[in-house]
Amino acid sequence: MTDEHQDAAGWFEGLDPGDxxxxxxxxxxxxxDAPDDWPAIAVESGFADDDDEYYEALHEAxxxxxxxxxxxxxxxxxxxxxxxxxAMDDCERVANxxxxxxxxxxxxxxxxxxxxxxxxxxxxxxxxxxxxxxASLAGRVRDLDDEAAALRSHVERTAPEVxxxxxxxxxxxxxxxxxxxxxxxxxxxxKPAGTVQVLGAEExxxxxxxxxAPSPKHGIIFTHEAVRGTHPEHxxxxxxxxxxxxxxxxxxxxxxxxxRPELEAELHDRIERxxxxxxx
Amino acid sequence: xxxxxxxxRRSFGGDxxxxxxxxxxVYGEPTDGEWRRWDARRSKLGAMFExxxxxxxxxxxxxxxxxxxxxxxxxxxxxxxxxxxxVEFAARPARDLLEAAEPRPNLFALLKDARxxxxxxxxxxxxxxxxxxxxxxGQANVALANRRFLREDGRLLLAVKxxxxxxxxxxxxxxxxxxxxxxxxxAILETRSLxxxxxxxxxVVATRR
Numbered sequence: 177m178t179d180e181h182q183d184a185a186g187w188f189e190g191l192d193p194g195d196x197x198x199x200x201x202x203x204x205x206x207x208x209d210a211p212d213d214w215p216a217i218a219v220e221s222g223f224a225d226d227d228d229e230y231y232e233a234l235h236e237a238x239x240x241x242x243x244x245x246x247x248x249x250x251x252x253x254x255x256x257x258x259x260x261x262x263a264m265d266d267c268e269r270v271a272n273x274x275x276x277x278x279x280x281x282x283x284x285x286x287x288x289x290x291x292x293x294x295x296x297x298x299x300x301x302x303x304x305x306x307x308x309x310x311a312s313l314a315g316r317v318r319d320l321d322d323e324a325a326a327l328r329s330h331v332e333r334t335a336p337e338v339x340x341x342x343x344x345x346x347x348x349x350x351x352x353x354x355x356x357x358x359x360x361x362x363x364x365x366x367k368p369a370g371t372v373q374v375l376g377a378e379e380x381x382x383x384x385x386x387x388x389a390p391s392p393k394h395g396i397i398f399t400h401e402a403v404r405g406t407h408p409e410h411x412x413x414x415x416x417x418x419x420x421x422x423x424x425x426x427x428x429x430x431x432x433x434x435x436r437p438e439l440e441a442e443l444h445d446r447i448e449r450x451x452x453x454x455x456x
Numbered sequence: 457x458x459x460x461x462x463x464x465r466r467s468f469g470g471d472x473x474x475x476x477x478x479x480x481x482v483y484g485e486p487t488d489g490e491w492r493r494w495d496a497r498r499s500k501l502g503a504m505f506e507x508x509x510x511x512x513x514x515x516x517x518x519x520x521x522x523x524x525x526x527x528x529x530x531x532x533x534x535x536x537x538x539x540x541x542x543v544e545f546a547a548r549p550a551r552d553l554l555e556a557a558e559p560r561p562n563l564f565a566l567l568k569d570a571r572x573x574x575x576x577x578x579x580x581x582x583x584x585x586x587x588x589x590x591x592x593x594g595q596a597n598v599a600l601a602n603r604r605f606l607r608e609d610g611r612l613l614l615a616v617k618x619x620x621x622x623x624x625x626x627x628x629x630x631x632x633x634x635x636x637x638x639x640x641x642x643a644i645l646e647t648r649s650l651x652x653x654x655x656x657x658x659x660v661v662a663t664r665r
Contacts, residue, residue: 187578203566208578211605215539215581231539231561238564238579242554245567249547385624 461515
């Protein structure tokens with residue numbers, strides 16, 4: 177059966193049986209047009225003594241190849257940024273939830289009870305709190321709030337390295353959120369501007385597509401001053417202009433990587449003109 | 457159709473009977489001795505068994521699994537099948553898939569794109585069954601591209617998610633289109649809704665044509 181296998185080679189071709197590193201590389205980088213009876217060919221060529229030995233080698237090689245590939249993919253900087261921004265959001269959300277609990281609890285014991293993370297922070301540092309558990313819980317809120325702040329400055333430090341143009345236009349936090357929503361900088365670079373415009377407004381978008389609602393004008397890019405600072409009547413235009421520039425920035429960051437300061441000036445001009453429009 | 461060898465219905469202490477296979481637990485599923493529960497609500501293939509589809513599996517087959525994700529279903533498949541090749545495109549779930557593959561000498565995990573079969577044809581041998589559960593547009597084209605792995609008499613067990621093709625149109629209309637594309641390379645034996653286990657999903661059994 178050997179002659180029909182001339183043009184396609186299995187992953188084990190030319191490898192020493194004990195060379196797991198080489199085998200992993202062959203599995204990751206090799207290719208073939210069509211499958212073949214690889215176990216039989218491997219035994220025939222002397223790579224393995226029998227099927228069992230072949231499968232054992234294959235198991236080891238695929239584990240290593242996939243572990244390496246997963247590791248490389250997950251270590252990519254944009255993926256790290258996604259973890260950081262999600263962790264920041266988690267810390268803020270949990271701090272807020274716990275702060276509510278602290279406020280409710282404190283209200284049952286103290287006359288000066290306030291609300292929010294700020295109040296929990298004062299309580300955490302207040303020596304006069306007579307309940308140890310309440311004071312400790314307030315301390316957790318303070319710690320989580322500190323952690324969220326530390327994560328925010330981490331995001332602000334790393335986002336410009338991952339996506340310099342996008343960060344310059346959107347700010348670090350919004351840039352990180354956009355990347356997180358689609359799963360990576362590459363994915364964001366491949367999205368059309370119209371998609372970037374409504375990222376984070378999926379529920380409204382699908383309601384619209386099913387014919388139940390007007391189309392959403394903006395998703396999370398609403399947090400950008402260019403949208404929020406524009407009169408509601410012209411926000412759609414502002415969001416469209418901003419999304420266009422953001423997706424150009426994401427593409428430059430992913431495919432080219434150099435800084436293009438002119439993008440900021442262009443965005444600034446566009447938004448200024450939109451905001452100068454008359455309001456009825 | 458009866459269950460393949462190695463899949464049984466067991467009670468796990470309650471009144472209900474569940475599908476189960478024997479093997480190392482993977483995702484915190486309930487166990488009973490060496491048996492571990494196979495929840496059809498978490499597995500399209502499990503749902504196809506529960507719905508009584510003509511899956512054609514007897515146990516011991518060589519299997520190519522496309523869209524293995526974290527390895528929930530493919531770990532059960534590997535418990536009952538022979539050499540099982542698991543292809544997953546996303547790195548995060550593949551991390552969990554590795555955990556499932558480690559204790560299973562017949563489960564081969566590959567971080568590859570099922571839309572590009574040439575990137576793993578140098579590893580995967582011809583198989584008796586292809587199980588496909590990919591949530592991407594072009595599900596029929598993925599099946600067609602991977603047809604080269606299926607032996608003459610082998611079966612394709614396909615979970616179709618119309619939502620992945622088009623979120624707006626009627627699921628049935630999308631399914632018809634998927635089946636039409638699919639019939640360029642496959643003869644379709646059976647199509648069934650996977651409800652109540654999976655909403656808006658369909659199971660398809662096909663052979664090569």
